[in-house]
Amino acid sequence: MAIAEMTKTITLKINGQETQVREGATIMEAARQVGIRIPTLCFLKEVNEVGACRVCMVEVAGMKNLAAACMFPAADGMEISTNSPRVRKAVKTNLELLLSHHRMDCLSCPRSTNCELQTLAFEYDAQQYHYENTSFRDEKNNIVPAIDTSSKAITRDNSKCILCNRCVAMCNGPQVTGVIGRNGRGFDTYIGSPFSLPVNSTSCIDCGQCVQVCPTAALTEKDDTQKIWDALSNPDMHVVVAPAPSIRAQVGELFGMPMGTNVQGKVVSACRLMGFDGVFDIDTAADMTIMEEANEFIQRFKDNGPFPMFTSCSPGWVKFLEFYYPEYVPNLSSAKSPQGMYGALMKTYYAEKMGIDPKNIFVATIMPCTAKKFEITRGDETPGFNATKYPDVDVVITTVEFARMIKQSAIDFKNLADSEFDPIFGVASGAGHIFGASGGVMEAALRTAADTLTGQSLDALDYKEVRGTAGIKEAEYNLGGQTVRVAVASSPARAKELLDMVKRGEREYHFIEIMGCAGGCVGGGGQPNVPGYMRNEYDIPALRADVLRNIDKNSKYRKSHDNPVVKEIYDSFLGEPGGHKAHELLHTKHEARNVYPPKTLFDYLPKE
Amino acid sequence: MATKAPVFTTEQFERLSDIIDRSKEVKGALIGVLQQAQEVFGYLPPEAQVKIAQGLDLPIEQVYSTSTFYSQFFLAPKGKYRINVCMGTACYVKGAGAMLDQFGIQLGIKPGECTPDMMFSLDGCRCIGVCGLAPVLTINEDVHGKIYSEDVAGVLAQYPKPE
Numbered sequence: 001m002a003i004a005e006m007t008k009t010i011t012l013k014i015n016g017q018e019t020q021v022r023e024g025a026t027i028m029e030a031a032r033q034v035g036i037r038i039p040t041l042c043f044l045k046e047v048n049e050v051g052a053c054r055v056c057m058v059e060v061a062g063m064k065n066l067a068a069a070c071m072f073p074a075a076d077g078m079e080i081s082t083n084s085p086r087v088r089k090a091v092k093t094n095l096e097l098l099l100s101h102h103r104m105d106c107l108s109c110p111r112s113t114n115c116e117l118q119t120l121a122f123e124y125d126a127q128q129y130h131y132e133n134t135s136f137r138d139e140k141n142n143i144v145p146a147i148d149t150s151s152k153a154i155t156r157d158n159s160k161c162i163l164c165n166r167c168v169a170m171c172n173g174p175q176v177t178g179v180i181g182r183n184g185r186g187f188d189t190y191i192g193s194p195f196s197l198p199v200n201s202t203s204c205i206d207c208g209q210c211v212q213v214c215p216t217a218a219l220t221e222k223d224d225t226q227k228i229w230d231a232l233s234n235p236d237m238h239v240v241v242a243p244a245p246s247i248r249a250q251v252g253e254l255f256g257m258p259m260g261t262n263v264q265g266k267v268v269s270a271c272r273l274m275g276f277d278g279v280f281d282i283d284t285a286a287d288m289t290i291m292e293e294a295n296e297f298i299q300r301f302k303d304n305g306p307f308p309m310f311t312s313c314s315p316g317w318v319k320f321l322e323f324y325y326p327e328y329v330p331n332l333s334s335a336k337s338p339q340g341m342y343g344a345l346m347k348t349y350y351a352e353k354m355g356i357d358p359k360n361i362f363v364a365t366i367m368p369c370t371a372k373k374f375e376i377t378r379g380d381e382t383p384g385f386n387a388t389k390y391p392d393v394d395v396v397i398t399t400v401e402f403a404r405m406i407k408q409s410a411i412d413f414k415n416l417a418d419s420e421f422d423p424i425f426g427v428a429s430g431a432g433h434i435f436g437a438s439g440g441v442m443e444a445a446l447r448t449a450a451d452t453l454t455g456q457s458l459d460a461l462d463y464k465e466v467r468g469t470a471g472i473k474e475a476e477y478n479l480g481g482q483t484v485r486v487a488v489a490s491s492p493a494r495a496k497e498l499l500d501m502v503k504r505g506e507r508e509y510h511f512i513e514i515m516g517c518a519g520g521c522v523g524g525g526g527q528p529n530v531p532g533y534m535r536n537e538y539d540i541p542a543l544r545a546d547v548l549r550n551i552d553k554n555s556k557y558r559k560s561h562d563n564p565v566v567k568e569i570y571d572s573f574l575g576e577p578g579g580h581k582a583h584e585l586l587h588t589k590h591e592a593r594n595v596y597p598p599k600t601l602f603d604y605l606p607k608e
Numbered sequence: 609m610a611t612k613a614p615v616f617t618t619e620q621f622e623r624l625s626d627i628i629d630r631s632k633e634v635k636g637a638l639i640g641v642l643q644q645a646q647e648v649f650g651y652l653p654p655e656a657q658v659k660i661a662q663g664l665d666l667p668i669e670q671v672y673s674t675s676t677f678y679s680q681f682f683l684a685p686k687g688k689y690r691i692n693v694c695m696g697t698a699c700y701v702k703g704a705g706a707m708l709d710q711f712g713i714q715l716g717i718k719p720g721e722c723t724p725d726m727m728f729s730l731d732g733c734r735c736i737g738v739c740g741l742a743p744v745l746t747i748n749e750d751v752h753g754k755i756y757s758e759d760v761a762g763v764l765a766q767y768p769k770p771e
Contacts, residue, residue, distance in 0.1 A: 182673055185678075194657070194668040595668075596668065
């Protein structure tokens with residue numbers, strides 16, 4: 001009531017239609033109310049509000065210049081035109097100018113048909129050769145890519161960059177790290193890292209959020225699909241694959257299915273059609289992660305800490321902590337991520353059971369995440385990271401790469417019949433499925449910890465306080481007489497907020513779940529790109545997370561320790577959760593990393 | 609770049625630490641700190657930029673992005689004699705472009721660079737406001753007016769290398 005009184009509304013006309021908006025709203029917001037979606041290539045609500053791309057131009061009666069609708073506040077009595085000849089000409093010209101500095105590779109570009117620049121160029125009839133193309137050239141004057149492939153997770157090609165600033169705003173805002181920025185000035189401006197260093201020598205956490213917001217293909221996930229094709233065509237290789245929890249909630253989007261469609265059965269069928277020898281579920285490994293993590297948590301209760309204990313499933317978050325809060329490295333759970341446990345068990349348990357030499361098993365995973373591509377190479381720096389002398393996981397592809405492989409296999413995904421995972425590693429509890437949404441790991445761990453601490457099988461399965469896409473969630477539970485204070489945060493900015501409160505002693509927690517991307521894996525860096533306007537208008541992670549919550553609700557088993565496959569693996573192979581063998585195979589060490597200076601900086605400097 | 613990275617003294621880094629300490633709590637202190645650091649080092653070497661980022665608790669990229677944006681900041685060392693050729697409209701139409709090229713040819717460097725012996729550095733700059741002397745250039749504090757390509761050797765001869 002009081003708020004309603006305080007918020008003034010203003011009346012204005014857009015293309016002759018009268019409308020009312022709250023005071024302070026932009027012209028873009030006002031236009032949305034009359035059914036007009038003003039185009040933009042840079043605007044991201046609360047993240048990138050800079051008016052960089054100039055394609056949202058509108059004409060305001062009485063004003064000499066056109067206004068950028070994304071930034072310009074609507075005012076009482078304003079008369080706005082969004083489609084006057086002057087506006088249409090300006091938008092078209094501005095698009096043509098962007099195209100004149102863009103390497104046009106549209107026929108086979110990875111973002112073709114899902115590129116915001118391409119879409120607008122088509123809609124506004126912007127001609128790609130109206131102005132001379134000034135994109136990057138080699139010495140023979142051919143237009144060439146300007147690619148940085150140094151990162152294991154992402155690829156940057158500045159020849160396709162339109163300097164919209166979204167990636168920079170994401171990297172500096174929600175993702176905190178700020179390892180990329182605008183270097184130089186004027187026409188020579190480019191997106192890069194300090195001292196033009198390759199991005200892998202900075203404190204990049206590989207989260208891929210820059211890829212998520214890029215309107216073109218200037219930033220893409222590193223394409224590793226060829227490695228899988230090679231393995232699949234190698235007769236000596238037994239190739240196994242497993243999709244992460246959130247994959248089943250997203251792949252459909254890339255085949256024209258509505259957001260939030262569960263396609264688990266089709267994912268399995270598609271993998272079989274592609275020729276994988278084993279199709280397993282990462283969610284089974286997620287249940288294993290819970291067994292180990294809950295056990296570790298209970299052990300810390302006995303040993304009085306160190307608290308808070310942090311989850312270690314999100315590789316973006318783990319690297320963030322290693323770089324920016326190295327003092328908390330001992331607080332990280334030593335449990336490997338579900339991907340790591342799956343890989344380790346494939347090369348040991350599965351190899352043994354099937355009688356295959358681990359060197360002939362090729363382990364692939366499908367992840368919503370670019371940072372997972374880095375995670376599998378941790379063995380290069382941490383001795384003993386891998387369970388055998390071979391890498392636990394050989395290759396990671398993202399949701400987007402997986403869809404690319406399905407298309408290259410000519411599979412009619414949308415009309416595919418459902419099939420089931422291979423049972424040896426393909427049964428998961430609801431607890432494992434919800435790993436893909438923020439709060440899921442916490443809820444799954446609490447279900448198991450509660451049963452273990454009380455020694456009973458409890459019916460209280462819903463820890464609703466930790467669900468949803470809010471940045472920080474806190475709760476207190478009584479588990480078998482113990483008061484357990486927990487917190488859940490997603491995105492480094494929220495993690496920083498939470499950690500700083502803990503550091504200052506304002507909050508005390510026993511257990512904290514953190515994910516490197518807002519909303520958890522459903523908002524991960526390897527997920528299908530969603531146009532900026534959809535990000536501005538919908539809570540995308542929430543729509544995707546609903547799928548996982550529904551799978552959980554309808555699952556036969558809802559607690560990780562009830563999963564019969566998990567029981568079988570412990571009984572016949574690992575022994576006790578947290579036991580010697582489990583520790584050897586399923587746990588790892590984390591290390592503090594240096595932000596300053598970037599690791600190759602002084603190699604790069606001219607030598608004396 | 610043909611430039612040899614100079615060696616810095618501990619004293620220079622101590623002065624930088626003082627500058628950073630004075631500005632630690634000041635919001636938006638970065639540009640001022642970069643200016644003062646440039647006075648200390650003569651330019652902004654990467655080591656100094658990293659130290660500033662660390663001291664002010666900023667991402668290094670933010671420092672680099674700022675230092676590459678403003679033309680007042682130098683990322684490469686400057687010579688004993690800093691040649692600035694005015695590229696303002698009046699100078700440009702009267703042949704400053706060719707004159708700048710001639711300096712480059714005679715010194716064997718490109719604009720923005722410094723000779724390996726650290727004697728001369730060469731830059732084009734914005735209008736310095738003495739259009740009546742166009743084409744004009746400055747070497748440190750000296751102003752040289754009406755200088756054309758053919759005059760370049762004579763100008764350079766006024767700045768002898770110490771033997």
